[in-house]
Amino acid sequence: MKSMTILFSTDSNSLLNGSRSYAQTMKDLVKEYNLSKMVDVVETGTFGFYGKGVLFQVFPEDIYYSVSSVDDLKEIFNEHVLKGRIVSKFLVEKEKIKPAKRTELKETRIVLRNAGIIDPENIEEYIARDGYKALYNVLRMKQMDVIEMIKASGLRGRGGAGFPTGLKWEMTFKAKDGKKYVLCNADEGEPGTFKDRLILEGDPHSVIEAMAIAGYSIGADTGYIYIRGEYYNSIKKVQKAINDAKEYGLLGNNIFGSDFSFDIAIRPGAGSYVVGDETALMESLEGKAGRPRLKPPYPTEHGLYGKPTLINNVETFANVPWIILNGPGAFRRYGTEKSKGTKVFSLVGNVVNRGIVELPMGCTLRELIYGFGGGVAKGRTLKMVQTGGTAGTFVKPDKLDLPIDYESIKDGISLGSGSILVIDDQNKAIDIAKKAVKFYMHESCGKCTPCREGTRDLYILLDRISKGIGKKEDIERIRTLSMEISDSSFCGLGQSINLPLVSLYDNFKDEFLELVKAKSKNTSNLI
Amino acid sequence: MEKVEILRSRIKEVKSKQVEKGDMILSSLHLAQELFENSIPLEAAEAMAEELDVKIERIYEIATFYSMYSTKPRGKHLIRLCESLPCHVVEGPQIEQKLKDILKIDFGQTTKDGLFTLEQTSCLGICGVGPVMMIDGDAYGNLTVESIEGIIEKYRGDRK
């Protein structure tokens, strides 16, 4: 027999399919047969896609198996591992899972360069793939030169707002204060988005290294990663990574023998979407209710504990070591004129293959849904797509071929968090609208009236329409009320409600009108 | 040792990991909930206020603001069903109905035997395998009307 490596994805999605126990069974078998020298069983991050059973990859053959029982696994062990005979009945056709068009798809792995390849819990595997080399290089550079590199790359924030990252670093660098903080926003709460989770679980060191680089660049010695309270698995894996980095001297005092010292602590959230807003997150970290602060002053001047603070999203950070090692020019080769690099998209809803994929900015919904996603599930028809999360816009299939980037909002397509929600023709626009508004109503922090009361009024309005007791004027009111809330709300939460609601209204006005027409004769005078 | 005493000693431990004042308060509330079966009773709130050296109002402000905390007693197992759109469009509502039927309770309620509390939550970030729910710290994906019964049974089995 020849030596081989067997990779099990153990990201949160795969864990739910039972991947951990299958990986353990395989390890046990290898041990039982005394094959540890020959067969390496590795738990890794995401493959990017999910099947019905547990998926694993075997090298050097580079094939995928999908199994749904321990017996299946044993059969593969006996046949393939021991005898070298591929068991074709469990084989997953690559085209099915990784669409044949994948190369055509221009899949580009910058952020996900290590996910699904290394064991995220093994720091040496990260180091072997040039991990912490960017930090090493940076410590020999002037702070402003590092910042110039990030600026030149054109990297913009991946947390939704798209602010130029280098500029933010420069502003924090220039803020005069003895104490500064680096914050990683891992409060990922935008429905349909799980890329930050898979980055943290698949390659935690890429984020830790980037935070240290940021700390050096702006002159901070303390970092925090604020992770959603529900992300138990991410918290565990990142904590392990931080501990290992400390042990290897890559965090802590005098990193690589330099004057630079930097430490990172994790703080968990406790269930609140609005805490994803940077100022609310700072309130929360300080041990308060997470309500947004008035801006200005901006966090770069007056952030956590009143000190200059650099806050970036997980995905933004994960780009940084790659940019340092490959140069800003290499990064700028991907993407569009105003949006450089790649984006990690989460594809969810009524689509054959759900999962995450990293594509250059400017890719299209068609590439995502039909290329990577394999089309609409159950052979149904595509009705609409919501891009950017629940706080994003709804588009009809006529927009499938337009490029997606920070500028595409001009065509009505929001990039947001990179969530792509596929919705088939079994869904009614009114139900979608109600769910979207319910989310806002539920997550409103109550600080300002338009958002607190307005979202409730909007929900009641939609509820009436859905029950067939709405009036014709109510339909127009969906649009005007959404605009009113959006125009007068205090923070980005209330302000964004126009994106889903107005786009739904504009695209499906007729469908809404039908609901009030049918019943308007006999019920309209009831209320 | 009494639970409150255990809480006090754990908070002391947690506080030693504090980097800046206040940054361990949320973690302390998580701890309290673990100890007191998914909710924060008055005695725990009082102990936290003392140990963390903050007003009790602040503890309550936090306990009521964040959805993972509850001041109202909850069941031994906390079931959180995702209600966000990506789970909704993949037949989330059927799962919702089935769960309510099995448990014979509505959202926000606890079963008579005190075993389960059913709650709704926004996206849990595992929509790649939606519809999903979490029971305590464990997530369950690709839920079907057929599969839920068995999952719930598993938890009924370990009733003490």
Ligand SMILES: Cc1cc2nc3c(=O)[nH]c(=O)nc-3n(C[C@H](O)[C@H](O)[C@H](O)COP(=O)(O)O)c2cc1C
């Ligand atoms: C209501 C609301 C929720 C947000 N949620 C998140 C989030 O979950 N993750 C995130 O990185 N940014 C979120 N943001 C954006 C942050 O405020 C901030 O812009 C971002 O963390 C900055 O990092 P970036 O420049 O790297 O994108 C949210 C903003 C608002 C208004």
Ligand code: SF4
């Ligand atoms: S817009 Fe909504 S979430 Fe934002 S501050 Fe006002 S009430 Fe709070």
Ligand code: FES
């Ligand atoms: S929408 Fe249900 S887990 Fe994300």
